[in-house]
Amino acid sequence: MITCAEALVRLLEGYGVDTLFGIPGVHTVPLYRALAGSRLKHVTPRHEQGAGFMADGYARVARRPGVCFIITGPGMTNIATAMGQAYADSIPMLVISSVNRREHLRLGHGRLHELPDQRALVAGVSAFSHTLNRPDELPEVLARAFAVFGCARPRPVHIEIPLDVLDADASHVDLTPRAIPAAPSAPLAVLDALRARLAASRRRVLLAGGGAVGAGPLVQALAERLGAPVALTVNARGLLPPDHPLLLDGVQSFDEGRQLFDEADLVVAIGTELGETDYDFFGKGPHKLRAPLVRIDIDPFQALGAHPAALPVVGDARAVLHDLLATSFDVQTDLEWAHRRVAQVNAAVRAHAREQDRRFDALLTVIRDAAPDTIVAGDSTQPVYRGAIAYRATASASWFNSSTGYGTLGYGLPAAIGAKLAQPARPVVALVGDGGVQFSVGELACAREARAGIAVVVWNSRGYQEIRDAMCRADVPPLGVDVEPPDFRALAAAYDIAYCAPANLAELRALLAEQHGKTTPGLLEIDASRFSWEAQ
16 A cells, blocks of 8 residues: 555655655654655754755755645744745745644644644745645645746645545555646737837846846846846846846945936836835835836736836746747847946945945955855845845855845755755855844754755854844834854854854955865854954
C-alpha cells in the first residue's frame, strides 16, 4: 500500500523538489515516514517562522518553490509571518501542513493543536489554501499549486491534510506530475499597441520590479533599444549591470527621481506594484506621473491598480518582453538626454548622503566585492535601509531583504541559510541588526547542522536604532528601543561557530573572503560604537 503521505513525497520529487524545511511533530509523523528513502533533503530549523524564511531565500535563488512541512496549529501560526513576507514579495512557497482528523474539524473539542480554521488563518497570506479530503484530490491540487508558481503571480500555497487522510490508501492515485502551462504572454493586438506607444514616444523611463527578475537580459535589451533610464526596486536589483549608463540608483522616492519621471513622455512599469516602500520611502505621498503609464504585469489587479495605466499589458514579464522584442519596430531615442539625466539624478541623490550614509555605502561595497558573485540577504537594519537607495547588485536575486513591502524582522539569517542551500558554491551574507537577529538567532544551530557556510554580519548599534531615530525626529520619547544585545562572542561559542569582530573595513573584507568556501557559518560583529571607518 502507498499512503497519501508517500504519494505526496513521490509527486514532490516528480515536480523537481529536492529540499524541504520543517520541524517534525506528532501530527507530521506520517510525512516523515514517507520521507525515509526519498531523494528529498530535509532541513530542520529551530522555529517554523525560520522554515518559511529559509524557503523564501531558497526560492529566490533556486528559482523554484521553497517547500515546508508544518505541524498543525502552532506551526501554522508560526509560519504565517514568513508567508506574509513571501506573499508581499511574490515568492513561490508550498506549505504542507497536517490538520486534525476529518471528523474532528472545526468542532472545538480541544483536540491537540486544534484551531477553529487553519485555512481561514492563512487566507490572507496565500494564493489559495486547500483541505485535502481524499487522496484522489492530491494530483490536481499539487498541479494547481505549481501552476500558481509557474504561470501566475507566484505566492505561497497552503495544503492541509487531515491525519486520517495522510495514512489513507493512495495506491490507486496516478503519481505522474501533470504538465504545467507556460507563463502567458500578451495578445498580439496588445503587443502591437505597445509597440505603437513606444514608437510615438521619444523619452521613455522603465520602472522594473521583482516581477521582472526572470527577464533581466530582456529588460536590458529593451532599455538599450529605447535609450531609456531604468529604475529598479529593491527586489529587482541586478537586472542591469552595476556600471550600466542607463541604471538609476534607488531614486524613486527622491524629488530628483520624480522630476526625471516627469520629463518622460512614456513610463513603462514592468512587474512592479509601484508600492510605497520603493516609490514613497520618505512619506511624501504617491507620485502622480505626468506621462502615460504602461503596466506590464502578470497580475491583472496590478495592471489596473492604484496607478491607472493608459495601456495595461497582462502577461509574464519575460514572455511579454520576448515577444515584444522578437518583432522589429522603429523608435526614436534621445540617448544623450537619457545618459545625461541618469548621471545628473544619480549624482544629485548621492549628494544627499550624510556621513553615516557614505559609511554604509562603503560597508555594502566591501560586503558585495569581498568574494565574487555574493548574495546578500538582509534584515530591517540601518545598512540595509541605506542599500535600498544606493546598493548596486551584480546579478538578479543577489540582493533581497525584508526592509520593504511586508517588512518583518528576523528574516535575514534564515533567508541566507535558504539561499546558501540553493546555491552552495556562492558566497552568502546575512546582513542583520543586533535587534532583528534576536528574532531568529536560534537558526545559527540550523546553519551549522545544514553545513550552510554563510557569513552573518551583525550591525550592533545596541538596540532598535532606526526606530529610536524616528521617535526623536517626531519628538517622541524613545521608549522600548534601547534593547540590550547578547554577548555575540559567547553566543557564537554556544553554537560552536566562528566569531570575529573586525575593527575596520579592511579586516571585514579579509574575513568575508576567508569565509567563502567554508561549510560552517561565521559570525562577524561590527560594533557601531568602535568600528573604525578610516582604516580601509
